[in-house]
Amino acid sequence: MRISMVGQGAEEELRSLRSWLLETPEIRRHARISWATETPKQGEMGGGTIETLQLVTDNFWQIATFSLAYATWRKTRTRNTSVTIEYNGRRMTIEGHDNHTVERIAQELGEE
Numbered sequence: 001m002r003i004s005m006v007g008q009g010a011e012e013e014l015r016s017l018r019s020w021l022l023e024t025p026e027i028r029r030h031a032r033i034s035w036a037t038e039t040p041k042q043g044e045m046g047g048g049t050i051e052t053l054q055l056v057t058d059n060f061w062q063i064a065t066f067s068l069a070y071a072t073w074r075k076t077r078t079r080n081t082s083v084t085i086e087y088n089g090r091r092m093t094i095e096g097h098d099n100h101t102v103e104r105i106a107q108e109l110g111e112e
């Protein structure tokens with residue numbers, strides 16, 4: 001799973017999410033969390049490298065656990081960053097937060 005953010009304070013928000021996930025026992029037990037750095041593709045805007053958060057999970061159950069942890073973290077935030085989550089060939093973008101975030105993540109990224 002790869003997570004990236006765009007918007008004001010995106011880097012700080014991504015670091016906050018990483019800390020939140022590391023403090024979530026179920027995620028810490030079943031996922032490896034690391035930084036992944038990418039160089040923007042030709043024609044894409046960017047002044048250097050793009051940092052994304054990478055989680056390697058062991059099963060679908062972890063998608064549900066991540067979804068709940070993400071939604072809980074998002075409710076504590078005031079900045080409106082756009083979050084893109086990629087998992088198993090699927091990609092979704094979340095703008096802000098709503099009451100259905102957990103279900104959306106689980107449905108869009110968990111379907112096999």
